[in-house]
Amino acid sequence: MQDLVRQLEAIIDRLTKELMAAHEAQAVTSDVLKLISQSAFDLDTVLTTLIRSAIDLCEATRGVVWLSRDGQLYLAAHVNYPEEWVSYARILALTPAADAVTTSAIAAFTGEVVNVEDIPNDPRFRSLTGHQLGDYRGGLAVPLKRDGKVVGVIAMSRPEARLFTDRQIALVHTFADQAVIAIENARLIVELEARNREVLSRYFSPGLAERLAGDAGALDLVGQRREVATIFTDIAGFTTLVETLEPDILGEMLNEYLAGMTSIVFAHEGTVAKIVGDALHVLFGAPGEQPDHAQRAIECALDLDAFAQVFRDTWLAKGIAIGTTRIGVNAGPAIVGNFGGGRFFDYTAYGDTINIAARLETANKQLGTRICVSENVTKQVADFHGRPVGDLMLRGRTERLRAFEPLRPGQQDEASGEDYAAAFAKLEAGDPGALGAFAVLVGRRSDDGLASFHLKRLLNGATGTKINMD
Template structure:
């Protein structure tokens, strides 16, 4: 690699001496010298040659001296390493030059072996600076890319630890969460693009902001749907609790968003959310060309199917019993034992609730009714009928009432 040096000195013989002393490096193209006779000419040379790596400058020169040149370089924010050349008797000016950002100095008369050693040292310094700048630029690009998927704090950690996102996957304990806005396809076909664009953008930004607030990872965004992970790529011992809290926050945002757009004449469906906890293979599976942070395994499939199960159950959030068990202080009402597609055994599912709703008399009445259903108590039908009579909007209670009226007698629900 060639290093370009601008020599700024009004001594007529210096150019010839430098070309002679460094002729081998010039011939091998490892060094390239440019020359200027004062600071004014030096600035013009620098403007015409953006690849100059260092400046070798005298102090005492006509029109613009070396100290003034240093000040101009600082004003330009030029990232150049400067070597000052001056006599020992001019030591006060040399100190001033060093205070103004000069990297090193050599004294006159020039000792060329000393000058060569100083140039080599400065080249190493320039290379170190460039490597630091390259790393900083790479880190900034990584942060910009990662911030689309991860919370700001997590993106910062990952950008400074690239090995965390090496190609390939690792098996880890995660909580997987899926969301879906019902009726989105119909919405796309019925409203103008000028309306659809802001609607979808605001919805996705609002949803992802909530995910990031809970330090979740957005693994996928497909249209209006999100796939979110907790516990990956960084360990989160409380990943299950984060998933539950995030689910409730996403539901609250989606309901508020729906109401806002309803006032504008746009009717949106519910946002359905499903979540499950377990092991999954997680990593960057995009190959060398693409960043595709993904998760695979039964844990992911179950979470996706729980999201779909909401449509049948009448719920907006449905989480697995394994997630509920792992989440500290979980509050929710049991949905039933879901026999999901592709699974031989049913899994217990719950509808998470905030503290106030969980403590309400209506929730306690539901718990009693569900307890009777579990015990195959014939009084379950009357209990669920009373619940629906008091609150026709309780779609989960209505779902169980219809099941009982159709002859179902257990908590097992085939989906």
């Protein structure tokens, strides 16, 4: 009777320990899954967490995850290995094979669990060195499978010579399934980032596109009011030119032009909000903060103008006369954001600031200039170089807008900067001598479009700096 009682007590004790172990495994597994869900896109964290938890629950002392690439296994995560072994393993590539000398390589080749009681005394592993084995004897390798294909291996070992139990193997299988999910998530994220980067690179500078592709929440793309600087560009007479060109020539010309213009915008870290035909709408100060957005816009406009001039000369030498690229620049508040209606990415801006920039671009045709910028921009640019155009009365507006023609430092002397400033001062003061002053400027340089514009105004009886735009 006493023997029976002792047997029952032993059975109860064993079952109690197994039940406690099961509860512990369930609790740990729950915690692991919770952590994985919080770190879903951090593959290193997920794999390391899985190994550490498997070691704790399976009475192992070290563990590793190998991932398959081009038919070989490479180290992906490790726990409790000496640095000497880690350095060795980082340059190691395991080849899955029937006669492989590691549990992981055999598991990867067979697709089956490899559970070894005593590795040093197993003939399959006698070629392993002490450096590779350390003091470990019992080993377990469980393949990671996706759609039946081995994509990696999770392996563990311990210094005691004993097999891992069925319960422990089942637990590692659970962790292996979670590892496969994490690997697949990481792969999908990489693909998504690549697609995002391709789309975003059409609008944003490479650095900003990279940030947005990796973390769409890094910058707020929803509608918001921001201080921005904006540029509009357009080729004069482009529509008429299109009607005269063969499609292949038009395609070559337009692609070359847009590639050059957008590369300049991106070099200044601007955002291409829209391309319509040959026309560009560019933003600075959105979506990323750029305290110097006005300075960037001026420098970008000057570089765009320089490129467009060289582009015109290049194609003129081919017998195709391309019109002047006109550029308008303004700064101020605007509503910016992605207004694609949910189906399309359309990061753009709205507001009076944007409308004024577009009208300044058009104003160049009447003024004889190639670039026209508002005083809103020049006030924000330290050491601005340029010539005052006048006080424009733009269509649809009741207030005057002082505009300028920007120049590069040093270019002011070439453009008779001091003499122009003196002539414009006479114009502002209502001095009749303004007509003669502008006549002298045009006599020196017949290609000075702005001086010619003012001379024509004065010859037609206009006075002052107020200019009504058509």
